[in-house]
Amino acid sequence: MxxxxxxxxxxxxxxxxxxxxxxxxxxxxxxxxxxxxxxxxxxxxxxxxxxxxxxxxxxxxxxxxxxxxxxxxxxxxxxxxxxxxxxxxxxxxxxxxxxxxxxxxxxxxxxxxxxxxxxxxxxxxxxxxxxxxxxxxxxxxxxxxxxxxxxxxxxxxxxxxxxxxxxxxxxxxxxxxxxxxxxxxxxxxxxxxxxxxxxxxxxxxxxxxxxxxxxxxxxxxxxxxxxYGNIGRGNERWNSLDAPEGTLYSWDPESTYIRSPPFFSNMTKELKGVSSVEDAHVLLFLGDSVTTDHISPAGNIARNSPAARYLTARGVTPREFNTYGSRRGNDEVMARGTFANIRLVNKFLGRAAPRTIHFPSGDEMDVYEAAERYREEGRPLIILAGKDYGSGSSRDWAAKGPFLQGIKAVIAESFERIHRSNLVGMGIMPLEFLPGESPDTLGLTGKETFCIDIPRDLKPKQTLTVKVSGGQEFGAVARFDTDVELTYFRHGGILNYMIRKMLN
CATH class of the missing domain: 3.30.499.10 (Aconitase, domain 3)
Structure with a gap:
């Protein structure tokens, strides 16, 4: 046990x-x-x-x-x-x-x-x-x-x-x-x-x-x-389902379970290149052992959550909310569910709650709503974290959700192996503090803004300079561990890379 x-x-x-x-x-x-x-x-x-x-x-x-x-x-x-x-x-x-x-x-x-x-x-x-x-x-x-x-x-x-x-x-x-x-x-x-x-x-x-x-x-x-011999035969209820034919899925705009994903909405056929991150705010300041369940919960949708408000506005009753896991085909629900775990401890608050501070206004709000306000203001976002960020299940939405919330980079003391790879796959930079350094040793409060200089000839595991408002600078290792991962990142993620590869 x-x-x-x-x-x-x-x-x-x-x-x-x-x-x-x-x-x-x-x-x-x-x-x-x-x-x-x-x-x-x-x-x-x-x-x-x-x-x-x-x-x-x-x-x-x-x-x-x-x-x-x-x-x-x-x-x-x-x-x-x-x-x-x-x-x-x-x-x-x-x-x-x-x-x-x-x-x-x-x-x-x-x-x-x-x-x-x-x-x-x-x-x-x-x-x-x-x-x-x-x-x-x-x-x-x-x-x-x-x-x-x-x-x-x-x-x-x-x-x-x-x-x-x-x-x-x-x-x-x-x-x-x-x-x-x-x-x-x-x-x-x-x-x-x-x-x-x-x-x-x-x-x-x-x-x-x-x-x-x-x-x-x-x-x-x-x-x-x-x-096992009868698995392929299904059962009467399964066999009686009316399923559409053809090779293309017919999206239902009214569905609250499955939506056409937005990952290619702003994609161009030609590669634009990577830009440095300028004046990014910290959406969340997290400690050690933040799991993929903290980042993207799969369980019940709380009745007072942003996802619940989205579903209610579309006529879904609380009894029919179901779970995040069941609605992972709907990016609107999953983006709102990102960092919605009630056990998430954000150092900005000092307590467990799926909330954060929007620092330009000083308002406390749900994490998703803060991310949306930053997006409307045109402000990029990063996350500060401790050791073993992304431990737990290898959950793809723990990288997709932060991408949809506008996260450009996660600066952590260390990463769980698979989650680091998933972040790269969604075009999010995993940056690691230098050995012996952490937000505490550097005196970071998370209230600062951050600039990350990304050179055109970025190499695997290169140490980058992170500039902090107020004049402070520190080094961070870009955890792109291979040239292939750098290729994915330059394309904005593995999905964009595969689409461009197919088009060419």
Missing amino acids: CGSIQPSSPVGFKGFGIAKEKLETRVPFVHEGEEFALGHGSVLIAAITSCTNTSNPSVMLGAGLLAKKAVEAGLKVQPYIKTSLSPGSGVVTRYLQESGVLPHLTALGFHIAGYGCMTCIGNSGPLDEHVVAAIEKGDLVCCGVLSGNRNFEGRIHPHTRANYLASPPLVIAYALAGTVAIDFQSQPIGHSSEDGKPVYLRDIWPSPEEIREVELKHVLPHMFQEV
Whole structure:
């Protein structure tokens, strides 16, 4: 098991800043007519989710056998905990059915939700409004436990500040316990609903021999052959869809899901060359370990966000907002969703919020709206950041979104490898502070304006001069690591390069 805000972070509440006198905070609430209470560590989401280990028969059958024994012992999962089961393939469903464990998983709330990206990418759906109110009232650090492989801050759900990665059996165990603040060795996982006796995890944990016996009996080759052999046939609903024919897509201007992308709107057939960046303002001043989930969230669209206002203006009700991931074919939504993660910490504000300061006016506003105001004023933008900028998923919109917001360069102490490459692919300059230097050592506040001199004969990893308003200068390494990357940059990104190559 690992967590709580990225796969490499330790299990526990370290870093959440919970005051000692508030560790035992309990907030009562009513759910479906029954009273419950939440505290720090309460589990709100328990998901056996599609990626990583949900095609492993041993752990999936182990989870099923654990569920079977839990039901037989009279244990239940609290009804306010959002549970889900997303098998890695239809074969998993077959052997869960054939082995007889699926009804027990269902009895604990682990219904099959489907096959595909689920909780791991933020498709967990909303929590009960009374649960959310209790979290906000007590400023609680509540939790998600999932069998996926990503748990970056703000990714799983905006109201589960701690999210842990665990095996499918442990997902069920923590769902039964209702909290991660438990020692399974010394504390019962629950009490029987029949006689009230304590039940420990060791009482219901299946042995390797039990799991192996069921696996040998019910995971059979013909299941794989039948399921995968029928994939191309689809199903009645899929086959009845009315799909247009032809090689060109017919764009629907009324669609809020798919729009013609704007990346080629101002493109010219001839290469214009690269210009230096003049008098750029800092849109965001960020710290270390800013992930692609901070930059371009894939989960729920908050009702008070710029993306929500865009959708509402087009007749979409909050119930139909869906997620950023589902609307990534709409650049208007995704540009508004860039830096919309509620866990984003901007040093201009000193708190977590998807907002920034428009320095010419001094106004605080949503990041997208500030970027739009800068664009209207004709002011280029940059980002200042710390170490490991762009860690996490290799999400293309984490580069596309900043491009659409007018970001010309990101100056960071270091970059995650794939995200740096994606920035280059969108024509954004990744600049790295020289060793031993950082915004702090250079005394940068982010309120300055910046000029970046880009020579015509720019070479890979060349040190450029960055001039700061007030007369200060510092060096930064242009993280174009190859001549090919420089070619992409000179074309304004890999998309423009490929189009020009096709035209020629």
